Amino acid sequence: MNCTFETAISAWIRSSRLPRFPGRGVLSSLWMMVLVSLATFAKASEVDNMRLWAAPDHARLVFDLSAPAQADVFTLDNPDRLVIDLEDSRLQANPDHLNLEGSAISAVRTGVRNGTGLRVVLDLKRHVEPRYFTLAPNDQYGHRLVVDLEYPGESAVEDPIDPIEAMIREQEIVAARAQAAGQASEEETNAAARALQQAQPHPKRDIIVAIDAGHGGEDPGAIGPSGTREKDVVLDISRQLQRLVNDTEGFRAVMIRDGDYYVGLRQRTRIAREQKADFFVSIHADAFNSPRPQGSSVYALSQSGATSEAAQWLANSENRADLIGGVDGSLSLRDKDEVLRGVLMDLTMTATLNDSLAIGGQVLDQLGRANRLHKSRVEQAGFVVLKSPDIPSLLIETGFISNPDEERRLNDPVHQRQLAQAVHSGIMVHFERNPPPASLLAWERDQERGSSRDEYRIQPGDTLSEIASRHQVTLSQLKQANEINGDVIRVGQVLRIPRS
Secondary structure (H helix, E strand, O other), X not given: OOHHHHHHHHHHHHHOOOOOOOOHHHHHHHHHHHHHHHHHHHHOEEEEEEEEEEOOOEEEEEEEXXXXXXXXXXXEOXXXXXXXXXXXXXXXXXXXXXXXXXXOEEEEEEEEEOOOEXXXXXEEOOOOEEEEEEEOOOOOOOEEEEEEEEOOOXXXXXXXXXXXXXXXXXXXXXXXXXXXXXXOOXXXXXXXXXXXXXXXOOOOXXXXXXXXXXXXXXXXXXXXXXXXEHHHHHHHHHHHHHHHHHOOOOEEEEEOOOOOOOOOHHHHHHHHHHOOOOEEEEEEEEOOOOOOOOOEEEEEEOOOOOOOHHHHHHHHHHHOHHHHHOOOOOOOOOOOOOOOHHHHHHHHHHHHHHHHHHHHHHHHHHHHXXXXXXXXXXXXXXXXXXXXXXXXXXXXXXXXXXXXXXXXXXXXXHHHHHHHXXXXXXXXXXXXXXXXXXXXXXXXXXHHHOOOOOEEEOOOOOOHHHHHHHOOOOHHHHHHHHOOXXXXXXXXXXXXXXXX
16 A cells, blocks of 8 residues: 555544544544545546447457556357457446447447456457557547457458459569669560459559558647547548549549548558559648648658658647557568569659659649648658658648638538549549550540550660650650650550650
8 A cells, every 4th residue: 555645535534523432443444444445436537438440351459548557358159249358347338338330349348356456348240369569648648448359360451452463463563663674684574464363354454543541540630729539530531532433433542541430550551562553643732830831732752751841740649640550660661572672662653653743743733722721732751651652642731620610511411522623633643644554444535545656655674765765866855755854664555756
């Protein structure tokens, strides 16, 4: 027992006007029992609230605690159950208020364990793999116990990519890597070319756009003056964008999250890569400690650091969402080909970064027609969600939720659709000009152009300088005619040859 606490209670007893009775030994024992009870009360943690979020591949159960508590989590079979034991804890929340829909949990039962502990039993519809951790208080929450129920074998998205489309996309990626690496062996390059040829007749595959609604679940993101949560408005905008993409022939949207649950930052890019996405866009709503800033911004990855102090600060604040959600990790290249692993980060990321900046410019131009711009150019910062070496990626700050006027408009479905249309239009403009070789858009463009002598389809091993020399035009003329900013080209890409 804490001596300071006991001394304070004893002093209170002596100074009080409680009636005195004979038998000091009995009375002392009584006061000692009171002391023990009060000390136990002070030590115990209370479960003030329980919150549940259901995702396609997992569920997250969060206990809001009045103080830290030692936890033990384990599974039982026949039937499947998950047991959560909290030492020296009492339940103040009502678990009947939990919405179990969409989760593996069929019922929640609670009881007292060993007199002072709390036992929570989750009746399960299927086998789960549990993971749990505690979180210290932050600006939004106090002490928490987080229990993740992961579903083995389940996809993080409800509509996974078609296996044939996945194979076609993988063939394109292999060819693009060989082209970008430049130093790949002739055998590897020819193998990539043969893989593409085997996809004939033309696959006419969809261009896949991965849409990432920022934050979610335990992480509400920024909160506006009127209480609007970033995670809610960006999900609304993302769903609007999803509908626009799916309504466009030759395109298909993949939602990184399609509900109020948290997805780790590394997991977001991992899902996009698993789905063989051609483009990744993360939707957010900016915030600042002043209500004055307003307007939309577009960010791409920076390889050498942020382009401004504000961009660096924003990157850090978004990256800290992993700490809020309790998820961490690092990008792994173990699934890459051994020969190409060393050059991927330098060469492939350079290629995707060039595409990111090109798409970002188109999106920024369209956003400027729907909303005021906070920055007139594409900013660059080290966002974790943009660090996928294979996929051109952008982070869109749709507006400042900390600005009262923009908070109101971000809640307006009409304005949400205008923002989604702006992002959609920018993406469409880019891919109409630069369709992936096996896509429906590439096939349609080839049909329109026919076999014009003023065009050239890039073959494995080609470089821009060699193509320019072969057609007797300057390199700058060739780049200008095809709106190419860097030196990266792709196998199967059709170049327009300017007339000399």
